[in-house]
Amino acid sequence: MNRPRQPVIILAEPQLGENIGSTARAMLNFGLTELRIAAPRDGWPNPAAEPLAAGAFEAGVTVTAFDSVEDAVADLGFLVAATARPREMEKPVTNASGAIELLTAQTTQVGVVFGNEAQGLSNNHIALCDAIMTYPVNPGFASLNLAQAVIVFAAAWGDAQGREGRFEGKNAGVGDPASREELIGMFEHFEDELERAGYFHPPDKTPLMMRNLRTAFIRGQWTSQEVRTFRGTIKALALGRGKARIKRED
CATH class of the missing domain: 1.10.8 (Helicase, Ruva Protein; domain 3)
Incomplete structure (x- = not known):
């Protein structure tokens, strides 16, 4: 089975190292390994990221820091912006599954852009993207932690690639069916x-x-x-x- 190139995860101006570490951990659980951070407030490398990453950096997640979102996405051919707020822009709006369909249809490298902890993505960031991804959150409480927002997409990506759950299709170690x-x-x-x-x-x-x-x-x-x-x-x-x-x- 030929798998599509995995999308790059881009964090636009993230604030806390802990959230960068948590994001890496969320990504690797579902097979995503390339993380880019644009203009991190506290710089990079950041020792606060290590404990929350739970070994994800050593196990395969690479992190590259850039001075701006524009620099971080410069080589990518198709971008999806993750946001919970409506924007007055003429762009396709879809959920995680729909975003994955758009991403896997591309022939160039692709990415998903997530905003920072305080304000999310700016309109200027979203203007760089080809489509908008939003989640079916409670309209009265749309407040996901940065890593939580990433893991919703990452889990949908893993599912779309045919990754089985740890116990899916198995007898959970209890043995073979009786004849x-x-x-x-x-x-x-x-x-x-x-x-x-x-x-x-x-x-x-x-x-x-x-x-x-x-x-x-x-x-x-x-x-x-x-x-x-x-x-x-x-x-x-x-x-x-x-x-x-x-x-x-x-």
Whole structure:
């Protein structure tokens, strides 16, 4: 599968090193690795970024500082501006998924521009961009932290690239699905013990009762390990019933 070039994440005039670090951490979780910062208030490098990055810089996120947003985007062919405020500009407005469609359709390097913590993007910054991305936030409280704003886009990007969740499509380590042979063996073992215990009554209802039990078990989508565990409990119950009977006879 040929993956499109990943977009560059640009932070326009970010203020806090902590937010730059948090942004790097958010990006790397979803496979984004190129971060550009334009005119950071506290300069770069910034030691305050390291703890919040949680190792993202060492693990692959590169950071390049520029004197201005114009310099940071100079080599990019298509830009999306992230903003929660309506702008009186003739530009396409879309959500994260729509922005990703626009970005992946390009043949040049692309980027997503995020504003600073206090004011977001200025109109001059947005004028440099080809499209606007906004999120379906609460209209009465549109207040995302800088890294939070980035991670919404980054998660949508990871999803669009077909990245699976850590447990998606997996049995979360509990083992392989049980075979029909294993299930049938479990059914017969359980039914034999139920028969000995006098569960199937009246006798003419036995086939229906067995089918109902088997249907319920099949619906559980058992693993091989679960079958072995359950058969162990059947055996333990049968042994316990036998010991109880011997005790009563004594």
